[in-house]
Amino acid sequence: MHRLLLPGLAAALLMAGGPVRAADGPPGGPPGASSCTGCHASMKIADSVIPRIAGRKAADIVTFMREYRSGAWPSSVMGRIAKGFDDQQIEAIAAWFAAQPE
Template sequence: MRRWLVSGLAGALLLAGPAWSADVPPGGPPGASSCTGCHSGAKIADVVIPRIAGRKAEDIVTFMREYRSGAWPSSVMGRIAKGFDDQQTQAIAAWFAAQPE
């Protein structure tokens, strides 16, 4: 009985995994893996650059749009945001929103 439950659970996870990841390359949509060079995936001390994992996707999209337009002042993010269109930005934002905060 217990074995059946465990394998049933594993089966469910397997089904859930591919259905979710079918359109997203391993490691995230194009551009996402570069972000963690500055925006730490793990929680570490003494950093001034905020983490973006687990933030709301719409917030990330809004920031990127405002960086791109210059409405929100930035040092480097305005220059980077200009390299991504809305669709690419939304895919990256959804990816980080789904990561553990």
Template sequence: MGRLLLPVLVLAFLSGGPAQAADGPPGGPPGASSCTGCHAPMKVTDSVIPRIAGRKAADIVTFMREYRSGAWPSSVMGRIAKGFSDPEIDAIAAWFAVQPE
């Protein structure tokens, strides 16, 4: 038992880095890494583009679906959201939700 548990704990600790907080591939689920080109992982002064790291997953999902349907008006986000399925949006939202705020 101890033989198995210790490595598992060590691995769990080691894999808790900011870039890999959720389960899955390094760098997040498909599409997530592109988002940070505009939605910075760090605080950026003088930017009007909102940060999404640490936002509630449910909020990110709602925004993306409403951008996609046009229910919420947007400049570029509607055009981008149309490229993502519900499961893809869910995975990206879950990943950003656990990134450091």
């Protein structure tokens, strides 16, 4: 049930990152992708603590998500988020982010 807490956390992180457009990217990404863009916005945000993933290689995004999920790679929030997605969903979301403009 951790995921229920995420909107509040996302809002807090976004406030720390300064003004941001909530909805971005072309509509119709795969299921789950819109839950990522709340934090990983496609717009460049100055001084954001959240790394940009739009335009990154899909394989890299998949690797990160698997390592966050297994706990092999330390994270503040991504471990909890990654646990909510299976491999198929992660691959679809990664492919979609890779196709977004950097």
